[in-house]
Amino acid sequence: MSNDPSETILRRAGMLLEQRRYSAAQAELRQVLAEYPEHTYAHSLLSLALSQDERVGDAARTQEHREQLLEATRHAELAIASDPNDALGFYALAFSRLQRGDCPAAIEAGQTAIALDPYDADSYAIVAGAQLQSRKFADALETADRGLKVDPEHGSCTNIRSLSLERLGRGGDAIEAAKAQLGRQPDDSTAHAAVAYAHLNQGEYKQAQLAFREALRLDPTDEFARRGMIEAINSSNIFYRTLHRYFVWMGRLDQRVAFAVMIGFYLLIRNIDRLAEAVPFLAPYTTAIVMGYVIFALTTWIASPLMNTALRLHPFGRHLLNGRERLTSNLIAILxxxxxxxxxxxxxWFNLTVAMAGVVYCFLLAVFVVATMNMPTRMGRIGIGLASAVVAVMPFIPGMFVYFIYGSLAIQIGSQMLAARSRAF
Structure with missing residues (x-):
């Protein structure tokens, strides 16, 4: 048995990681690296400790958290530079890249880890998780199945398999897979959440609430379950439940297809007059088509924060909202x-024009609030906020109201595209 003090420290750091005491593990590993700067295993473990730290969750909320994830990537790269054939280094690199929202890089690094060690189910899970986040649901299912061939009882592969099945529209199979995992590990919060999402997306919101509640009881910090519980409670409202079906449909589309659908609708409305000239029988209905699209778009964009305002009256739901969600719901309620x-x-005043203009203006300002608050970075919120302020004054300039409508749609679509890009760094 080795008497090397660093080996004792590494074993202790490994135990701390298993206990999810990430800060303590980081301190131990930095102690090893101070003495052995090129220690491959220590670099890999420190990368994992930095990446798994709960403080860097939810797409790296602050610059400090982003810096921590960048450090995690650097340590993984140092481990790989020290030993290019070490699968753990590539696994750590994949984990840090996934936490940074860079799914293609996570998949590439994870696949290298699999090539170096095809008998580690954790590597299959990290690749499948990145594929799931990239909306490559069939690929995620295939990779998770490969991982389960290595370890038939691997929890993460089973849960990703369940979530992939649900995204592919196979809700019954998803519930069966998640319940099989619960049979092995009844305290697996992710498995409870996977069951809940399958119920929720099949319209069974009451069963979903029970499963999400259990997931949050087991792990109150589970962001995946928290967001799901909000959706499940809001789905008690039949109006929101109908909208949720649309959200599910969009969520099951490939990301590029979903953006194409959004942009296609926008371009259609933007060029409705030209379409009416080409298809004359549509001419009398152009205004109705534009207003119908605007109302639908407004509803989908502000429905969640509007329902979150009511959620604050719910005995369980009021504890689910974070600070930014509460602020957003306050602003939406005021508008x-x-x-x-x-x-x-x-x-x-018997002036319906004034009444409707005021209503439309307030609803579009609500869109600006949601677009701004949904940006994951401070600079993104400042940028979208300034653009929103410019568009907000357009109705008060003669002849600019139509451009105000188009500008509102552009801000919402543009903010979603920017948010998706800025989450990866």
Whole structure:
């Protein structure tokens, strides 16, 4: 048995990682690296400790968290430079890249780890997880199945398999897979959440609430379950439940296809007059088509924060919202109140034009709030906020109201594209 003090420290660091005491593990590993700067195993473990630290969750909320993930990547790369044939180094690199939202790089590194050690189910799980986040659901299912051939009881591969099945529209199979995992590990919060999502996306919101509640009981920090529970409670409302079916449909599309659908709708509305010229029988309906699209788009964009306002009256739901979600719901509630005042004032004055203009303006301002608050970085929120402020003054400039509508749609679509890109770094 080795008497090398560094080996004792490494074993202790490994135990701390298993106990999810990531800060303590980081301190131990830095002690080893201070004495042995090129220690491959220590670099790999420190990378994993930095990446798994709960403080860097939710797409690296602050610059400090982003720096921590960048450090995790650097340590994984140092491990690989020290030993290019070490599968753990590539696994650590894949993990840090996935936490940074760079799914293609995570898949590439994970596949290298598999090539170096095809008998480690963890590497299959990290690749499948990145494929799942990339909406490559069939690929994620195939990779998870390969991992389960290596270890038929691997929890992460089983859960990813269940989530992939649900995304592919095979809800019954998804529930069966997740329940098989619960039979082996009844305290697996992710498996409970996987069951819940399968129920939720099949319209069974009451069963989903029970499963999400159990997942959060087992792990109150589970962001995946927290967001799902919010959706499940909001789905108690039949109006929101109908919208949720649309969200599920969009969520099952390939990411590029989903963006193409959004942009296609926008371009269709932007060029509706030309379409009416080419297809004359549509001419009388162009205004109705544009307003219908605007109302639908507004509804899908503000439905969740609007429902979150009501969620704060729910005995369990009021504990689910984070600070930014509460602020967003407050601003949305104020704007909806102003919309109601505008409607009442317009009706009292017998001026329906004023009433509807005020309502539409408040709803579009709500879109700006949601677009701004959904940006994952501070600079993104500042940029979208400034663009929103410019568009918000357009209705007060003669002849600019139509451009205000188009600008609102552009801000929402553009903010979603920018948010998707800025989450990866």
């Amino acid at each position: 909806m109140g102003l919309a109601l005042v505008s409607l009442i004032v317009g009706l009292v």
